[in-house]
Amino acid sequence: MLALCSCGETPRPWEDPVIPSQPPPPDTEAPVVRIDTPAPGQWLNVPRLRLSGDVGDATRVEVWVDDGISRTLSVAGSTLSMELTVPPGSHVLHVSATDAAGNTATQDVPYHGGPGLGGGLSHTGVVRQGRLVTWGGNGQGQLCETTPEERPSPAFALEGQRPIAMVSAMDTTAWISADGSAWLCGALASLLDAGGTVVGSAHRVEGVKDVVGVALGSGHALLLDASGQVWAFGANARGQLGLGEEGEAVPQPTAVPDLTDVVQVVAGSEHSAALHRDGTVSVWGYNRDGVLGTGETEARVQASPARVPRLEQVEHLASGRSHLLALLADGTVRAWGTGTSGQLGHGDAGFGGGRAQPTPVLVLTGVTAVTAANNSSWALGSDGTGWAWGLNSTGQLGVGDTNQRVVPTRLATPLPLVELAAGAQHGLARTRDDAVIIWGGNLSGQLGQGDGAPKSASTPQSVNLP
Template identity: 40%
Template sequence: MSILRVNFNSRPFPLLLLALLGACGTREEDPPETDTQAPRITLTTPGDASRVALARFQVAGTVEDDSGLAELSWRLNEGEPVALGAEGGQRRALDFELQPRPGRNVLVVHARDTRGNEATSSVGFTFGNQTGAGALHGGAVRDGVLYSWGRNNRGQLGLGSTTNSKSPVKVEGLTDVAAIAFAQNDSLAIQRDGSVWTWGDNASGQLGQAAPGASDTTVRLVPTRVPGISDAVAAAVGYRHMLVLHRDGHVSAFGENGNGQLGDGTTTDRHFPVPVSGLTDVVRVIGGSQHSAAVRADGTVWVWGNNGYGNLGLGTHDDEPHATPTRVPGLTGVVDLANGRDHLLALHEDGTVSAWGLNASGQLGDGQPGAEDQRDSPVQVQGLTEATAVFAQGTMSFALRRDGTLWGWGENVNGQLGTGDTTRASVPTTPVLLRVEPPEPLTGLDDVSPGATHVIAHHRDGLLFAWGWSVGGSLGGGSDQLEQWAYPLPQQVVLP
């Protein structure tokens, strides 16, 4: 029989004791916890139920996961997923370019972590105006169907007659409408397939209906397709000219051209689309009374046409036509652009707004109406910060702010600023109100279309509002709405 002898004075004792204890068994450690936490996706741009102004823009947001990201991708509408490098990191910034289609879009971001947990986040947003306002007519798109109302002396309602309508009426013959643009006595619609349709006044060939080299000034009482355009993503309507932004970033124009507002290097009216000379990589286009402007993807602003009121922001004014695009000096980081009859607004990345051009009614917002009737170079709109979008027409201006309020300035004799009074404002001082006593701002608007003396606006919950001058049914309120009357507070417009 062998006996195990242990020398307690020897050095190897601790190791031997541990071995003996191990032979008798030890308590097993608890298994590691299973990671069931899905990646966290945060999208900041675009916002859900928002409207975007640019034909191309950068998505912003983050994706995070404590165990590390394995896969990350995004998908726009019905397109194929686009992979983004995850590389096992715990945090990935979302920063990629998106080129939406006109109308409703859905962006989906998908992430999977190294433990197999998955997450999906989606946002719906709209590119292009869903409302429109001209001299005294208006319109709105709902589920791809266009409704119009108001004055119809030149067939601008698209209803096949010249009879006014005080209530919204469905425009027949147009389906799958993605965006609209109204001005003066003309109307334009873009269908989801990229086709462009125009109707209304055509005295200068501004409906673009002629064959190349020909003329056509026939009034159109119903929407008629502009020949040769099948890739439109956005459009603008001036006093008697129109502009179309194509998917590849070039711009075409048609209509009156006496001041070079078509940008084709001539002052010859064109009754058919012609390309704007030397202008590429455009993401936003607008048209004023006799001028035009565009934002390029690099955030610069380019202008052409009339400069009688300093419309072009070049530091001077003159009566000469400017028939090719010129860059506005010193403006960078512009993310939205709007214009009235003869003034322009530029929204900067930091939420401030610059303005230039005619200022007789205080529409530039610099607090100096009357002292000087115009500004030849951009000046800052006073007291306005955290702006997210700008709108203008006639002699008034508006800006949406991050808190959801809409602020206006400029002419207000017809209550077009929506502040409950008819007092002109040379700086933004009061937001558009639902009621005056007690004051309650109208918040949640996502699309605003000023006309000459009235405004049409869309609320993100689907409601429509109108305010300003009521003539010929311009506010769409039906037979109960007074004619030749100012409505300085928003009135609801009900679609059929």
């Protein structure tokens, strides 16, 4: 009896009862998606989009731009990192993250690719909401209007056209249309072979498709297509076209040989440069004050592209008349070439201010873009601040006076900025709320302040856009 009783199901007082295991509750929470770059409303400097962020416990991620074809990623861990090649213009990036239970979270990030501001010798242009707005001098048709009169107030140009990106230099304006074609208005347009498509004073550049970048020098132009190929035309007396020899002007776009995987092109008075996808830089043309970056100061012609020694991890380039700026991945800037006006930002000016190899620009950290024109330089900080240094005779630095600067000085505006551009004697910027401010020389109305405006302004002024 004792044995039988001890075998019952009643647990002993010192034993825990056995509780049947319960299934875990179903997972109904979507992954937490965080996109670090691009930031909403960001203006990209080159036609590539670097996506980074975190997708939590997602096991599958889809990424697409606008209504394009998506890319599906298998995620190892929560880190999201990839690079896309994108055309200029306004876009929306979509990121969709799905976890093992099938829960999905989607985040959309609007951004803009390619430059939307341009400054020339005496004119200005802005791409805004799909329209081109221009003002200032128009002696060469650079406002994309057929009448030669200057225009001191902003007005729409190219009725019926929808530019998605634009640049200006000297007496020329260039813009890219949604179909990937490039157009020129002004002085450089006259160098093209006759017979192409003309709209008003805008000439279509024939023979190059899927254009994603344009650079304008004093007498030559460069185009970059979506494959990373560079095309050049115009003056070539100093080998600035990169075709292997100097000589007569070239009237049609010609592929630059042995130059591949390029993501940005820039041009100066008699030199050109290209940023490669791997972060290296090639330069060619006339080695004025060491602008080729090789360490040599001999004034010689280099008619074919060659890599700048010991320069890596470059994210963005800018070119002035005869100096170059390179933004590195760590947010610092290097400069080389002519430095007579302090445009290299290393603390010196005059005939000893030039540098024949990339030299650190003082003060700057956390930079996201660089700009240069003539003998002046600018940089955009990740916090929306603008910085300027170099020649300042017309107040073109925008720092509140006309004194030359040999180190970067903050622009005299509290407004957060997302884009910078500059002409020979003035500068301009787009603010975070899509307004435009401008400063510098105004002899031809390039500040867009209307009739009777002062001939210069060293402090940024708002522009009343149509």
